[in-house]
Amino acid sequence: MGKYILDRKPADDNWMPFTGLEELDTLPSGDIYIPLSEWIERREELLKRNSRLGVILENTDDVNDIAEDLDRLDLVVLQFPKMSDGRAYTQARLLRERLGYKGEIRAVGDVLRDDVFYMQRCGFNAFELRDDQDVNSVLKAFDEITVTYQPAADEDLPIWRR
Structure with a gap:
């Protein structure tokens, strides 16, 4: 498994990426995430699974395409x-602030x-x-900046209003 941080702590990644759905019987058991196109095509069938589900978006995908399903997606x-x-910064802000998504939002790629x-x-x-x-070095990066000026997904008030 790769290096993974969840909620500012090192964690085990129990999610499995899965592409190329042919039959749902071929899906592995456990938690999976699939491309948006597969989700759109096989949504009803996938919702019948007993494991957690997630979707991976390209950075050109519109987050509104999953807006109605956010309460069913864990990742x-x-x-x-x-x-x-x-x-992807914009996609994350839209998911949290505009669409109210509470689940896991994961950054992958050039992180x-x-x-x-x-x-x-x-x-x-x-x-x-x-x-x-290095995981330990990355964990320290979360605390290097202690004061933020503008509002964001993690603080809705600017510094002058706090």
Whole structure:
């Protein structure tokens, strides 16, 4: 298993990515997450499973495509294909602030120590780290900035209103 942080603690990742659904009988038991296209196509069948479900979104997908299903999804995975592509920040904020999603929002891909504090502010609470990232160092990054000025998913009041 890769390096994984959940709610600012190292954790075991019990989720399994799954693509290419042919028959639901071929799905592994346990918690799975699937691409949005598979979710849209097989939603009713997937909801009959007894395990937790999640969806992985491309950073070009519209989070509103899963808005009606957020109460049924335990995990939303958002992708950072490269450090300079920040569209997943917006997706996370929309999920938390506009759509009120309370489940796990996981960052995957080019997840770096320098970015996790800001990802958390936007609503991420889980991070799948790149192999070259040290978990203990990343955990320290959450506490390096102690005062934030603007409102975000983790603090709805600006500093002058607190």
